[in-house]
Amino acid sequence: MKPILSVKDLQVVFSGFKALKGVTLEVGDREIVTIIGPNGAGKSTLLDAIVSKSPVAAGKVYFQGKNITNKNPYEIARMGIGRKFQNPNVYNELTVFENLLLSLKGDHGIFDSITAKLTKKKRDKIIDVLEIIGLLNYAATPVASLSHGQKQWVEIGMVIAQDPTLVLLDEPTAGMTPEETHATGEIIKSLAQNHSVVAIEHDMEFVKQIAERIIVLHQGEKLAEGSVQEIQNNPQVIEVYLGREKIDVDVAART
Amino acid sequence: MLVARGLLLFLICFPHPPHPLSLIPHPLKMSQSTIGIAKRSQLPTKLMTISGIIFIIMAILPLFLGSFQVSLLSKLLLFGALAVSLDLVWGFTGILSFAHGVFFTLGGYAMAYYLKLNLAAEGNTYGVDLPDFMVWNGLTELPWFIAPLKYFPLAAIAMVAVPAIFAYLIGWFIFRSKVSGVYITIITLAISSALTTFFISQQAYTGGTNGITDVSRLSIFGIDIPLNGLYWMILLFTTFVLVGSYWLTQSNFGLILRSIKENENRISYLGYDVASFKIFIWTLSAGIAGITGGLFVPLNRFISPVYLAVAFGTQVVIWVAIGGRGTLIGPVIAAILLGQIQNYAERVTQDWQLVVGILLLIVVLFIPDGLVGSVSKFFDKAKKQ
Numbered sequence: 288m289k290p291i292l293s294v295k296d297l298q299v300v301f302s303g304f305k306a307l308k309g310v311t312l313e314v315g316d317r318e319i320v321t322i323i324g325p326n327g328a329g330k331s332t333l334l335d336a337i338v339s340k341s342p343v344a345a346g347k348v349y350f351q352g353k354n355i356t357n358k359n360p361y362e363i364a365r366m367g368i369g370r371k372f373q374n375p376n377v378y379n380e381l382t383v384f385e386n387l388l389l390s391l392k393g394d395h396g397i398f399d400s401i402t403a404k405l406t407k408k409k410r411d412k413i414i415d416v417l418e419i420i421g422l423l424n425y426a427a428t429p430v431a432s433l434s435h436g437q438k439q440w441v442e443i444g445m446v447i448a449q450d451p452t453l454v455l456l457d458e459p460t461a462g463m464t465p466e467e468t469h470a471t472g473e474i475i476k477s478l479a480q481n482h483s484v485v486a487i488e489h490d491m492e493f494v495k496q497i498a499e500r501i502i503v504l505h506q507g508e509k510l511a512e513g514s515v516q517e518i519q520n521n522p523q524v525i526e527v528y529l530g531r532e533k534i535d536v537d538v539a540a541r542t
Numbered sequence: 543m544l545v546a547r548g549l550l551l552f553l554i555c556f557p558h559p560p561h562p563l564s565l566i567p568h569p570l571k572m573s574q575s576t577i578g579i580a581k582r583s584q585l586p587t588k589l590m591t592i593s594g595i596i597f598i599i600m601a602i603l604p605l606f607l608g609s610f611q612v613s614l615l616s617k618l619l620l621f622g623a624l625a626v627s628l629d630l631v632w633g634f635t636g637i638l639s640f641a642h643g644v645f646f647t648l649g650g651y652a653m654a655y656y657l658k659l660n661l662a663a664e665g666n667t668y669g670v671d672l673p674d675f676m677v678w679n680g681l682t683e684l685p686w687f688i689a690p691l692k693y694f695p696l697a698a699i700a701m702v703a704v705p706a707i708f709a710y711l712i713g714w715f716i717f718r719s720k721v722s723g724v725y726i727t728i729i730t731l732a733i734s735s736a737l738t739t740f741f742i743s744q745q746a747y748t749g750g751t752n753g754i755t756d757v758s759r760l761s762i763f764g765i766d767i768p769l770n771g772l773y774w775m776i777l778l779f780t781t782f783v784l785v786g787s788y789w790l791t792q793s794n795f796g797l798i799l800r801s802i803k804e805n806e807n808r809i810s811y812l813g814y815d816v817a818s819f820k821i822f823i824w825t826l827s828a829g830i831a832g833i834t835g836g837l838f839v840p841l842n843r844f845i846s847p848v849y850l851a852v853a854f855g856t857q858v859v860i861w862v863a864i865g866g867r868g869t870l871i872g873p874v875i876a877a878i879l880l881g882q883i884q885n886y887a888e889r890v891t892q893d894w895q896l897v898v899g900i901l902l903l904i905v906v907l908f909i910p911d912g913l914v915g916s917v918s919k920f921f922d923k924a925k926k927q
Contacts, residue, residue, distance in 0.1 A: 338811060364813035376808045378801055385797055395813045397822050400794040449812060 289352065290315050291453055291483045292337070297346035299329070299336050306332045308507040309346065314453065319475065319484045321494050323518075324504035325528055330487045331373055333504065334455045338363050338370050350453065365395065369451030373458050373487075375438035379431035383422055383441055386430060387413045390445040413448065419474060420444040435462040443474065454478060456486040460493055472496040503528060600777055604770045616773045616841050618881040620834050623780040625861040625873030626787055627830035632859070633868035634791055635823055636803030641712075641730035642831050643855035644737055645705035649832030650845040651748070652704055655688055656697035657757035657839060675754070679746035688747065694762050701836035702829045709828030713821040720817075722806070731852055738850040753846025760840035767840070776837055780874070783830055787870050799823060800868075860898065864905045866912025876913065 290313040299307040307329045314320050322330050335341040337348055339360045348356045355363050364370075378386050391412065394403040417423040420440040425433065430441055439459060446454055459475065460468040468490060475484060475497050488494050494501065494515070501518045503510040505528065511521045518524055604612040624646055631637045658673045672684060691697045712733065716726055741748045749755070760767045767775070790796060798819055801809045806816050839845050848854065861880060865872030880898060887894035909916045 340807075340811075359815070360807075360810040361813050361815045364811050370811045372808075376805065378804050378808070380800065380804050381797070388794070389797060389801055389809065390812050392813075394794060395815075397795065397819060400798055401790065403794040445812070 291318075291351060292485070293349045294333075294337065295347045295349070297333070297336055297348065298344045299332050299341050300344040301341075306341075306507055307336065310504070310507070310509050312502055312509065312512075314483050314485055317479055317481065317483055319479045319486065319497055319499045321498040321501050322485065322487045322504060323489070323491075323494060323501060323528065324510070327506075328504040329507040330504055331457055332507075334370065334457055334485070334487065337455065338368060340370075361395075364449075364451075367452035368455065369446040369449040369453070370455045371442045371446050371457060371459060373461065375435070375442045377430050377438055377441045377445065380429065382427050382429055383417070383433070383444075384413060384426040386441055387416055387444055387448045390448040392448075392450050416444045416448045419447060419477075421470070436464065436467050439463060440471075443471065447474075447478065451482065453483045453485070456484065458487055458489065460488065460490055465492075468493050469496065597777075597781060601774065604773050609769055612769055612773050613841055614881070614885060615878075616769075616776045617838065618878045619776050619780045619874075620838050620841075621858075621861065621877040621881060622874030623783045624831055624834045624858055625865065625877045626780075626783050626870055627827040627834065628858050628862050629865075629867065629870055629873045630787055630791070630799075630823055630830075631827045632862055633866075633870075633873075634796065634799040634803065635820060637820065637824065638724075638727045638859070639730045640727065640852055640855035640859060641733050642827070642858045643849050643851070644734050645709060645828040645831035646835035646838070646854075646858075647737075647845060647847075647849040648705040648708060648835065649701040650835030650839045650849060651754065652691060652697055652700040652832075653836035653839040654754040654757055654845040655691040656694060657760065658754050659684075659688075659692040660761065661756070661758035673749075673754070674756070675749040675752070676746060681746050685747060698836070702832050705832030705835075706825050706829035710821065710825045713824040717817040717820040717824070730855070734850060734852045734855050738847045738852075741847045741850055749846070751847060753844055753848070755844040755846075757839060757843055772837075772840060779833065779837060784870060784874065791870070795819075857898075860902050862912075864901060864912055866915030866918075869912065869914040869918070872912050872914030 292312075292314040294310060294312050296309045296311055297307055298305065298309055310329070310333060312320070322333065324330050332341055336343050337355075339355075339357055343356050346356070347354060350363070350366060350368060353366070355366065355368075378389070381389070388405070388409070391409055394400055413426075414423070417426055420443060422433075422437065422440060422444065425437070430438060433441065439462065443456070443459055446456070456475070460471050463471060472493055475486065478484060479497075484497075486497065498515050500512070501515060502512045503518060503521075503524050510527065511518060511524050513521070603615070607615070624642060627645075628639060628642045631639055661673075672681065676684070691700060712729075716729055721729065741753075742751050744750075760772060791799065798809065798814060801814075802816055802819060810816050835845070835849070861877040862873045864880065865874065865876030880901070883897060883901075884894050887897045891897075905912060911919055
């Protein structure tokens with residue numbers, strides 16, 4: 288099967304510092320790939336490089352067989368890659384409805400947007416998304432007055448409304464309660480029925496819930512790749528990441 | 543002052559033209575099927591009625607005023623339209639420009655050449671078919687790039703096209719190369735200063751510091767336009783600019799402008815080419831400013847580099863700031879009010895700019911949303927309670 292996304296020997300350099308030192312990975316059709324790794328491993332940078340938020344120094348990114356390395360972000364988005372950022376990156380001054388309306392596919396040219404009408408189809412699509420993210424009662428509420436978790440959902444909703452072939456999620460559950468996290472996991476799983484998903488996560492419970500394949504990044508390099516079982520039993524991963532995570536959890540439990 | 547009072551009345555009756563999407567009834571109270579019905583087709587009748595009444599009052603006003611007042615009011619309406627053009631780029635899109643005086647003046651020069659050449663054709667003091675300032679500077683024939691402006695249709699096109707093309711070129715460079723924020727503002731200041739110097743230095747073609755003076759009255763295809771006729775043209779133009787801008791900003795396009803203002807990076811990851819949106823609104827805004835300048839010249843009877851200078855550009859910024867960014871009607875009200883204040887303050891003191899300066903300080907420090915912005919916020923709050 289041809290991969291949807293294929294990243295080859297990707298390098299990103301920030302003023303001399305190599306944030307990514309040649310990462311290679313592939314994402315298949317309707318597959319969920321989870322990326323884990325300690326802080327500073329280059330997880331967000333990897334997603335940034337795919338959508339051209341950070342310039343690629345060397346290596347190539349192919350999406351559906353086309354080279355998209357360092358293309359304009361809006362062109363990459365139009366080709367079908369959606370991105371959710373680490374901190375909710377939503378429009379606080381607009382309502383939830385307006386945030387989703389902006390994200391819908393199509394009408395992205397100047398004249399399209401002037402003449403665009405809110406058709407029943409679009410409205411229904413937005414209502415669907417509102418139902419999925421559980422914010423139907425907040426359609427007309429300005430995003431500024433929502434909680435952090437709700438803002439995360441607005442942004443997940445924006446990605447769903449965008450209906451991209453490939454969804455890139457950067458810590459979709461940060462700041463959510465365990466119940467909210469679980470609900471988000473279910474949303475992502477149902478998303479993967481029609482989309483390919485790459486998600487960055489810290490929460491191992493959540494990773495176990497959604498993951499089919501895990502990639503571990505460490506200091507800008509791919510450390511390991513495999514199923515949940517394989518990763519959990521990988522001695523290297525335990526040393527640099529999972530072990531530390533355990534200690535973190537213990538500390539958190541004690542305090 | 544009557545006008546100002548009328549507009550204030552309008553403000554109080556209908557403080558905030560609601561965004562169609564904010565008219566979406568709260569889904570808890572309404573059935574789901576009503577969520578998000580855009581109400582562009584059913585513009586609030588209250589707003590339409592009040593606007594219509596104000597328009598009629600404004601239209602019959604010159605019949606009761608002296609020619610000085612009509613002329614002043616015409617100028618203030620034009621300043622209002624100019625302020626609206628800046629509001630589109632600053633209030634909605636977040637690009638603070640001090641160059642709108644430049645676009646205004648470029649349109650103004652196009653019209654001034656037409657009016658001046660019109661006069662020259664009637665035979666001028668030197669007995670040559672050439673504007674006086676060109677004779678003084680030793681030109682013997684009309685430069686090829688000015689000659690076409692003798693014809694009204696060409697002058698009218700130049701009035702829009704010259705500032706719009708100029709703005710498009712600047713916009714292409716600054717927005718494509720991702721210059722943003724305060725750096726754009728600095729560039730607009732530089733453009734304003736550079737063009738001022740350039741126009742002063744090209745005395746033979748531009749009339750230098752004095753600019754183009756003693757222009758003829760406006761006549762189109764041989765028909766003289768009386769002052770009241772000019773006033774009505776200007777009233778129609780200003781109304782058109784206001785209504786058009788309102789319509790534009792209520793569309794998805796307006797939503798995109800507001801998003802660019804809040805966070806221009808995010809929206810590019812949704813598939814929008816931010817630079818092209820910025821270039822479009824910037825060019826459109828410059829075109830409007832150009833027409834404003836063109837209509838201003840027959841009233842003012844001269845145009846000079848004074849209007850190119852940063853001081854005039856700043857005045858436009860002040861109108862928008864005091865009226866309320868992103869409110870459209872606010873800048874118009876501020877331009878008219880401040881114009882009237884200036885008119886009275888000038889009689890009392892030479893330092894009328896001090897009055898405007900103090901007003902600006904008060905607005906920036908205490909009511910950052912501007913007059914209309916604050917009033918509409920106040921009413922929004924009152925409604926919620």
